[in-house]
Amino acid sequence: MRDVAIIGVGIHPFGRFAGKEFTEIGQVAVLDALRDAGIPWKEVQAAFCGNMTSGTAAGHRVLARVGMTGIPIVNVENACASGGSALRLATQAVATGLYDVALAFGVEKMPRGFMAMTSYDRWQMLQGMAINPIGMALNTRWHMDTYGTTAIQLAKVSVKSHKNGALNPNAMYRKALSLEEIMNSPMVCDPLRLLMLCAPDEGAAAAIVTTGENARKYTSQPVFVAAAQLGSPLYGTTFGTIAVGGSSGSARMSAPEVSVVTAQKAYEQAGLGPQDLGCVELQDTESGSEIIYYEQLGLCGPGEGGRLLDEGATEINGRIPVNTSGGLIAKGEPVGASSLGQVHELVLQLRGQAGQRQVAGARVGLSHTVGAGGNCSVIILKR
Amino acid sequence: MRDVAIIGVGIHPFGRFAGKEFTEIGQVAVLDALRDAGIPWKEVQAAFCGNMTSGTAAGHRVLARVGMTGIPIVNVENACASGGSALRLATQAVATGLYDVALAFGVEKMPRGFMAMTSYDRWQMLQGMAINPIGMALNTRWHMDTYGTTAIQLAKVSVKSHKNGALNPNAMYRKALSLEEIMNSPMVCDPLRLLMLCAPDEGAAAAIVTTGENARKYTSQPVFVAAAQLGSPLYGTTFGTIAVGGSSGSARMSAPEVSVVTAQKAYEQAGLGPQDLGCVELQDTESGSEIIYYEQLGLCGPGEGGRLLDEGATEINGRIPVNTSGGLIAKGEPVGASSLGQVHELVLQLRGQAGQRQVAGARVGLSHTVGAGGNCSVIILKR
Amino acid sequence: MSVVPSRKNQVPVQEGLFSMPAGPGESARLLGSRCKVCGEAFFPAQAMCANCCTETTEPVVLGTRGKLFSYTNVNHAVPGGYKGKIPFGVGTVDLPEGVRVTTRLTEHDTSKLRKGMEVELVLEPLFEDEQGNELVGFAFKPVR
Amino acid sequence: MSVVPSRKNQVPVQEGLFSMPAGPGESARLLGSRCKVCGEAFFPAQAMCANCCTETTEPVVLGTRGKLFSYTNVNHAVPGGYKGKIPFGVGTVDLPEGVRVTTRLTEHDTSKLRKGMEVELVLEPLFEDEQGNELVGFAFKPVR
Numbered sequence A, B: 001m002r003d004v005a006i007i008g009v010g011i012h013p014f015g016r017f018a019g020k021e022f023t024e025i026g027q028v029a030v031l032d033a034l035r036d037a038g039i040p041w042k043e044v045q046a047a048f049c050g051n052m053t054s055g056t057a058a059g060h061r062v063l064a065r066v067g068m069t070g071i072p073i074v075n076v077e078n079a080c081a082s083g084g085s086a087l088r089l090a091t092q093a094v095a096t097g098l099y100d101v102a103l104a105f106g107v108e109k110m111p112r113g114f115m116a117m118t119s120y121d122r123w124q125m126l127q128g129m130a131i132n133p134i135g136m137a138l139n140t141r142w143h144m145d146t147y148g149t150t151a152i153q154l155a156k157v158s159v160k161s162h163k164n165g166a167l168n169p170n171a172m173y174r175k176a177l178s179l180e181e182i183m184n185s186p187m188v189c190d191p192l193r194l195l196m197l198c199a200p201d202e203g204a205a206a207a208i209v210t211t212g213e214n215a216r217k218y219t220s221q222p223v224f225v226a227a228a229q230l231g232s233p234l235y236g237t238t239f240g241t242i243a244v245g246g247s248s249g250s251a252r253m254s255a256p257e258v259s260v261v262t263a264q265k266a267y268e269q270a271g272l273g274p275q276d277l278g279c280v281e282l283q284d285t286e287s288g289s290e291i292i293y294y295e296q297l298g299l300c301g302p303g304e305g306g307r308l309l310d311e312g313a314t315e316i317n318g319r320i321p322v323n324t325s326g327g328l329i330a331k332g333e334p335v336g337a338s339s340l341g342q343v344h345e346l347v348l349q350l351r352g353q354a355g356q357r358q359v360a361g362a363r364v365g366l367s368h369t370v371g372a373g374g375n376c377s378v379i380i381l382k383r
Numbered sequence C, D: 001m002s003v004v005p006s007r008k009n010q011v012p013v014q015e016g017l018f019s020m021p022a023g024p025g026e027s028a029r030l031l032g033s034r035c036k037v038c039g040e041a042f043f044p045a046q047a048m049c050a051n052c053c054t055e056t057t058e059p060v061v062l063g064t065r066g067k068l069f070s071y072t073n074v075n076h077a078v079p080g081g082y083k084g085k086i087p088f089g090v091g092t093v094d095l096p097e098g099v100r101v102t103t104r105l106t107e108h109d110t111s112k113l114r115k116g117m118e119v120e121l122v123l124e125p126l127f128e129d130e131q132g133n134e135l136v137g138f139a140f141k142p143v144r
């Protein structure tokens, strides 16, 4: 296996862009990544596109607006982990010698309102149970019951997200919010309130990878893909009911959650551990998830997520900054792009280009997404 | 790179199955492939699912009905080439040593009627131009104008397809049709009549790959993946206008078509040529395409497709049998599954298990699909 | 158990999910499957065991009482064709067969719900479908 | 050129696709882009050249006459929101700038069409949209 490095990242801001086609949104991110890498499009040998809702041949339609060079293009639909899956495939293709330069990008123009998820069965839809916040609220309530996590802690996650988002020109919401504003926002699925949830939106992000050796030709600051893992749920997890629409869970078993298993594999692949992380972008579909994933990614022990937050450890100036970009709560979630949006943030952080959001001395970053179908991507980057 | 062999194939018949969820259709094909390979599900290390219309996490939802073992699952949306793209990724993953056993499958439950393609721009939809038969009719008319191909030849393709489909228990249409029936069917897009077109339908197909060495443990008849190529269109092809929704073509350039380029790469990868092929399954979205792709895949020279057909060379007992399965015209097209449906047929042919459709002495087979976005997959199998 | 009295034609949200009460005083029952090898139970019924990964399941009629594992509610219009009342409760319920079922709850006030409380199966009329039938779903109700 | 007389408010199927006639006796024009490096032209206008793969394009107003390259017709209801007349013609037309445009044709009888024939741009009212506007598209018409 060859070392693989990211030589360029690009983004189209996350938000709402009425009248703008997804093709244009995707094009902006890809061109931005090409410029960042200083590489002409004709040198890119393969492309992988993460997308959920734009219909057939989404990546082809975006890339026809960049240049029709005949390269293989694979469209990946892995829900929230689509972009991470695309980057993993691009990384594997370069690592194994299939290609020397590959593009991974994600693009999405989400319909407005609650995601009308197609990953539920018809009876779940007719019973009103086909919305994602239900699953997350059940998880969060379980965590509160089990470990004493509080509603105030949930709101504090959102305070942090919006504070960071206010510093991010690519975020949808760029305004700090008070604890009171969040606690007074409407209840969606108890204990989750509206301002604790991420909103679906539009955006795109891209990364160009090549071999570590080749990377030096393009940049003095290559960021290496130390690990790229993708997992699906084991049978018998606590939250098994929710991950895969329509199937029940087990009350008798307690298999490890998909994020735990996938992160462990990533740490092994990278030869690194949670203690090495200088910045983390994780799947904060809502506030409860952020606290739960602190634990599942090993940033702290089981049940210690609320305390980690209270201590300020996950603030930009904390011991282990999480979602310095503002996370999905402030950026919104353009599903196919969200994972590569995380990668965009981490690359900026590792290069020292994150401006007002810059964390001090980060050498290793982790991107984590998990979504429909129990799709889970964990990527570890290091400079 | 390691040799890669198919050790099991599975299928859910192509057709219409009211009340059957796509999850069940996909499950049938995957279980069929596992049985065919004689391998337990827990030995499969990675899965790739081709799908276009079933929404998010399609592969995860199917495989949750086979067993939740935590493996990475990648959903691939590459239009008609989805299944071929999935098999190519599975093959690459085994060839490069990432995994020893991988599953590729495709599943689709197409909405009824003309495909409501999302690969067109809004202005094309509002002008009534967002249906696939338009592009194919334009190609076919060009071929008729340029080479003298006739409407009777178009009908003869469909006669052959239905004759073969009548012998295939997995086809949607299993009844031979006369030339008159086809010529008297309603005109859809001149010169293409209804009975010359393939219909969208439902179905699934699957293949399990492992290393050539490992294959001997499971089967005495491994079928090797000699090549698996994926391409997108070059700028400046004759038919460039049609492949990628919304973009114009060039009247000044004449770049080679995506099927020509992708097939050439596959022949090179396999170290084989058209003269070695014992059976071919190609993208007969309609009769005109079959004749055009005879030429583009090198089964005959440019403009000789009509004659190749007239000579009977592409009949089951001909020199180079094409679409012995009945092709998409008789089987219908469940988009995400169609490419792996071709692979299923070729594997049966190469093993000598194709029953009444068996061609004599085939040692090499080729699968070809091309669709929205100009997605093109060419796979060469050999025994 | 009789569903709330109604003159409309009542239709389950999906065939095969649950049985209607067999007679007066009888309960509706959720219809699942159970693996003959490892004993894991599933709802809705599946042909395969997701644990063993084998075709070893047989039908099983699930118990009507269980323990609440987690709970929430829905306070907002939802996509997917649901036209019934809002708010409503949702929870996960552990049944004696070892299945953890995600289900509606008759109680949407979370202050009246707690982990581990005993709940029992009831049928619940949801809303009128396009054919004028009254769709019936299942829910769990706290046992007083 | 004046569109078929109508009292309705006329709206193009998409802004930026074509210009309306500037005055009596004037033509509508398709609005494309052309690469400053390789000279390739595109319709609709693109920011990038798909041939050079560079951001080198400038706007170009395309010629109104071209040659028919291939042709067909649509005889059947189509998805995508189209509510206009059926049958109608469709073709690819080579314009002097080297663009091959896929377009509606005013002629749907293919016996009256042939490869290489000269065709010219016209605007065509299509159907009334949900706001009561009359959508206007473009088509090419054989030159007699």
Ligand SMILES: [Zn+2]
Residues within 6 Å of the ligand: C035, C036, C037, C038, C039, C040, C049, C050, C051, C052, C053, C056
């Ligand atoms: Zn079992």
Ligand SMILES: [Zn+2]
Residues within 6 Å of the ligand: D035, D036, D037, D038, D039, D040, D049, D050, D051, D052, D053, D056
């Ligand atoms: Zn150019």
